[in-house]
Amino acid sequence: MVLVLCIGDLHIPHRAPDLPAKFKELLKPGKIHSTICVGNVCSKVFLDYLRTISGELHVVSGDFDEFAAPEQLVLDIAGFRVGVCHGHQIVPWGDAEAISLLQRQMGADILVTGNTHKFEARKAGSCLALNPGSATGAFSVAAAGTQQPVPTPSFVLMDLDGQKVTVYVYQLVDGEVRVEKIDYNKAA
Amino acid sequence: MEYAKGLFSRAKELAVQTAQEIQARAANASLVAAGMPVDTPGSVDSPSGSSRDVSGGRSISGAGASSSGRLGPATGLGGSTSMTGGIQSEDVRLARLQAELRGSTINLHALKRLAFHGIPDKGNLRATVWKLLLGYLPLAPEDWAKHCAARRTQYHVFCDELIVDPKRQPDPISFGGLGASRSAGGGGPGASEAAAASPLEASTSATAPGPGGGDDMGPLALTTEGSSGVPVDDHPLSLAQTSRWCTYFKDSEVMVQVERDVMRTHPDMHFFTGDSPEAEAHREDMKRALFMYAKLNPGLRYIQGMNELIAPLYYLFKTDTQDPLSSQYAEADAFWCFMELISDFRDHFCAQLDNAQSGIKATIRRLMLVLQHYDKELWHHIEVVHKVDPQFYAFRWLTLLLSQEFAFPDTLRIWDTILSDPHGRMDCLMRICTAMILHVRPILMRGDFTVILKTLQRYPPVDVNVLLAKAASMPPCTAILATSV
Numbered sequence: 001m002v003l004v005l006c007i008g009d010l011h012i013p014h015r016a017p018d019l020p021a022k023f024k025e026l027l028k029p030g031k032i033h034s035t036i037c038v039g040n041v042c043s044k045v046f047l048d049y050l051r052t053i054s055g056e057l058h059v060v061s062g063d064f065d066e067f068a069a070p071e072q073l074v075l076d077i078a079g080f081r082v083g084v085c086h087g088h089q090i091v092p093w094g095d096a097e098a099i100s101l102l103q104r105q106m107g108a109d110i111l112v113t114g115n116t117h118k119f120e121a122r123k124a125g126s127c128l129a130l131n132p133g134s135a136t137g138a139f140s141v142a143a144a145g146t147q148q149p150v151p152t153p154s155f156v157l158m159d160l161d162g163q164k165v166t167v168y169v170y171q172l173v174d175g176e177v178r179v180e181k182i183d184y185n186k187a188a
Numbered sequence: 189m190e191y192a193k194g195l196f197s198r199a200k201e202l203a204v205q206t207a208q209e210i211q212a213r214a215a216n217a218s219l220v221a222a223g224m225p226v227d228t229p230g231s232v233d234s235p236s237g238s239s240r241d242v243s244g245g246r247s248i249s250g251a252g253a254s255s256s257g258r259l260g261p262a263t264g265l266g267g268s269t270s271m272t273g274g275i276q277s278e279d280v281r282l283a284r285l286q287a288e289l290r291g292s293t294i295n296l297h298a299l300k301r302l303a304f305h306g307i308p309d310k311g312n313l314r315a316t317v318w319k320l321l322l323g324y325l326p327l328a329p330e331d332w333a334k335h336c337a338a339r340r341t342q343y344h345v346f347c348d349e350l351i352v353d354p355k356r357q358p359d360p361i362s363f364g365g366l367g368a369s370r371s372a373g374g375g376g377p378g379a380s381e382a383a384a385a386s387p388l389e390a391s392t393s394a395t396a397p398g399p400g401g402g403d404d405m406g407p408l409a410l411t412t413e414g415s416s417g418v419p420v421d422d423h424p425l426s427l428a429q430t431s432r433w434c435t436y437f438k439d440s441e442v443m444v445q446v447e448r449d450v451m452r453t454h455p456d457m458h459f460f461t462g463d464s465p466e467a468e469a470h471r472e473d474m475k476r477a478l479f480m481y482a483k484l485n486p487g488l489r490y491i492q493g494m495n496e497l498i499a500p501l502y503y504l505f506k507t508d509t510q511d512p513l514s515s516q517y518a519e520a521d522a523f524w525c526f527m528e529l530i531s532d533f534r535d536h537f538c539a540q541l542d543n544a545q546s547g548i549k550a551t552i553r554r555l556m557l558v559l560q561h562y563d564k565e566l567w568h569h570i571e572v573v574h575k576v577d578p579q580f581y582a583f584r585w586l587t588l589l590l591s592q593e594f595a596f597p598d599t600l601r602i603w604d605t606i607l608s609d610p611h612g613r614m615d616c617l618m619r620i621c622t623a624m625i626l627h628v629r630p631i632l633m634r635g636d637f638t639v640i641l642k643t644l645q646r647y648p649p650v651d652v653n654v655l656l657a658k659a660a661s662m663p664p665c666t667a668i669l670a671t672s673v
Binding site: 032182 | 355417418419420421423424425427437
């Protein structure tokens, strides 16, 4: 039972000052096994804070990041191949087909991308495509002009257990944390 | 007919006893010739004779009393004088223990007297006798199977309820979702297992129950159109008190502590250490039992050292060949016996009670008072002249019941006496500790701080029977403390 935090698109300090207080309260060290950051943290200082949440931090480079990081990562966590990429490289942004292409390229069971600042969890064939959204609800060019111009702050916690992935989505709605759970079976 | 059968079996028992008396008497006679103190067998058997549950009534017990009267002065019950000496051959003691355990009701008092001088290793009786002494087994052997089964089941029910698996769905009865189809009387284990199986089935069918809201019975499968999550109240990062995840993480902390200690238990014994699957299983069992104790006693939780108290119990029960079930259910039996054992010494483990009257510091002070009573010069030499704080050595002796000071077989022998002392376990322990200090008097008197500390912390090898004989010859500590205060 491995708990993996997926978080990204924070844009600190440019577009947001800090994580919402309610999120910070939840992210106490000791429970989470590893963290995956999809990029656009921006501030290097905040990257250090992310390192304190769990034992391991895996980060990829976003288009606004101020530190060096790889463009893509493929990780082996608890028997799952997890691919990580920021998403600004995938054109068109947020396109399902393009994301599947990347998934096939990486050979990943779970692909975590960001950039759209919108939470998504989609099953494409036997793979899972996850987007943790923006943890600070930062402004996004992609979102502007759509139905929901101000993104909801959100992040994702994955529970990897054998063949089963349980995805817990934490969203800040009207100042309160709302948690939803989605189950996904690898073999199915 | 039953009456006659009862009389006949009673007569047979008496015959066996009489034969043993004669044998013991012969042994004693030789001991008297050698000038050593003897045990008086008559006093041991007369109480057992009168308490046997037979339909013979007074005439039989009368015969029993008279037979003991013939053999020797029947000294009264109680009194520590009959406990002194008792150096009989191991076979004799074994035979008497076996006879005692064969009766239809066991006389606890008599059993204690027999166990006080050590339970022979040969007959593999120790496990059973300890269970009786710790009150785990009832005194009528025919009730043993039923009683043990009840306690073992109770332990496993506790395990199921208290070991929180955050993934397993909580009891459906409380949620009302699937409760209708399950029997309302289903206990924790049965219903929750059924509930755990159901979400996996429900995930594919459209009959996933729940009108939404807080009902997270059936997690829906991922649909291709997008995120359709089920709102949940309990999640891994939850800080709520009622959260199963929160409890799970708190329990993990206790488990880590327990595991650390269990890994270090008796590193020299293959039973406990090593990579073999048996050793692993033993460690898992002990961990679970200690964890259960921590959960059931949230005030005390787990304290370092409890593993040393449960280790001999678990070892004994696991290696018991008398009763096949005993080995299988060693964990449950060890748990209950450990509960009983630690109840006497609980306060030693509680840090907040350190300065209280029942705490460890007070006990150490009492030990020093007793030592003063016996050997003021030695006490003065240790505590005043060389300022050796008794906490340096007595703490471990008292909290771990001397399990770390001697080799494992010797510890078992010492615990035989501690568990069966008529004046109580704490009293016996204090007397043995005093005897230990007095025994090394020559070394201590000649030594300085370093020597004293080294001797008492790493106690030199000694025949424990000598120490136990000395302890047995002392009057109970309560008497001494009453006079000295």
